[in-house]
Amino acid sequence: MPELKRAVIAEDSVLLRMGLVKVVEMAGFEVAAEVGDARQLLAAVAEHHPDLAVVDVRMPPGFTDEGVRAALSIRGTHPSTALLLLSQYVEERYAVELLATNTSGVGYLLKQRVADVEEFIEALRRVANGGTALDPQVVAQLLVRRPSDPLDRLTAREREVLALMAEGRSNAGIAAQLVVSESAVAKHINSILAKLDLPKADADHRRVLAVLHFLGVGA
Numbered sequence: 734m735p736e737l738k739r740a741v742i743a744e745d746s747v748l749l750r751m752g753l754v755k756v757v758e759m760a761g762f763e764v765a766a767e768v769g770d771a772r773q774l775l776a777a778v779a780e781h782h783p784d785l786a787v788v789d790v791r792m793p794p795g796f797t798d799e800g801v802r803a804a805l806s807i808r809g810t811h812p813s814t815a816l817l818l819l820s821q822y823v824e825e826r827y828a829v830e831l832l833a834t835n836t837s838g839v840g841y842l843l844k845q846r847v848a849d850v851e852e853f854i855e856a857l858r859r860v861a862n863g864g865t866a867l868d869p870q871v872v873a874q875l876l877v878r879r880p881s882d883p884l885d886r887l888t889a890r891e892r893e894v895l896a897l898m899a900e901g902r903s904n905a906g907i908a909a910q911l912v913v914s915e916s917a918v919a920k921h922i923n924s925i926l927a928k929l930d931l932p933k934a935d936a937d938h939r940r941v942l943a944v945l946h947f948l949g950v951g952a
Contacts, residue, residue, distance in 0.1 A: 737763040738784040738861055743774035743800065744819070745792050749844070753787060756847065760854040762861070769793065771803040778807050783814055785861040790820040790827060801827045808835060815860045819844050825871045832865075836941050840866035840901070856901070865901035865944075872896045884947065886928040894921040899944045 740762040744750040747769075754764050762785065766777035770793045778786060786807060792799045804816045808831070815838030818827060828841035840860040846868065847853050856866035873896070887895065890911075897907045904922070908915045922940065931942045 737761060739763050739765045739781060740785040740787060740861075741765055741774065741777045741781060741783045742767045742787045743769070743771070743777075743792065743803070744787070744789045745769045746789075749847075752847065756850055756853060757787065757857060759850070760857045762857070771799040774800075774803050775806060778811055778814060782811065785815045785817065785857065787817045787819065787857075790818050790824065798827070801830065804831060814838075815863070816840065817842065817857060817860045817866065819847070823868070823870050823874055825874055828867055828871055832945065836865065836945065837863045838865075841871060842866060842868045843870060859901055865899075867900045869896075869900055872899050883929050887925060891921050891925050891928070894918060895925055895943060895947050898922070898940065899947050 738761070740757050742750060742753050742757060742764060744753055744767075750767055750769070754767055757764055765781035765783055768774050768777050774786065774788065774792075777783075786804070788800045788804050790800045791797060792803075800818060804818060807814055807816065812835070816831065817840035818831070819842055820827065821844055823843065828839075831839050831841065838860055840856055842853070842856060846856070860866050884892070884895075893911065894907055897910055902910065904915050904918045908918045911918070922943075925943055926939050929943055929946055931939050931946070
């Protein structure tokens with residue numbers, strides 16, 4: 734029997750933390766530690782070397798960006814630990830800041846997503862396996878504020894596909910969301926990559942570059 738992946742949960746609300754523990758365990762993880770502030774989070778990661786850390790953006794003592802700063806520290810000292818940040822409100826700069834350091838094993842979701850247990854579990858597993866999970870509201874906000882740039886070359890459908898790529902969805906996930914075939918999704922993605930004038934590289938790398946371009950992160 735394969736060994737369970739280990740997770741650490743950092744959330745100052747006791748009730749929400751209890752709920753997160755249950756859902757994370759339902760997703761097939763062993764919860765190695767559950768803590769209520771950033772200092773305890775850093776200590777727990779150093780002790781347990783988890784595969785995944787689920788982190789509240791705002792924690793004691795200041796309730797500003799303690800969770801984000803702790804996550805960036807973890808990214809530097811324990812790069813193999815995937816990070817899923819949870820926030821009460823859309824604060825897109827935090828997602829961008831994390832993605833600017835590494836594009837794998839990163840998630841940023843609104844806390845309300847926890848209520849959709851099936852979707853949240855899928856996001857947990859995707860991030861733990863090296864993928865991304867970006868909240869649809871963050872993606873929508875980025876779309877609205879984007880200035881004129883090569884993204885304007887994309888059709889409405891291609892922008893939909895790129896937005897779903899930015900959320901971290903696979904081709905199959907995009908196809909299911911848009912109710913189209915996977916081959917249609919692949920054609921849209923090829924068109925997106927061409928229109929964004931991305932450098933020649935392997936398909937996975939160009940896909941990441943497209944998402945970074947969408948987010949305005951070093952692309």
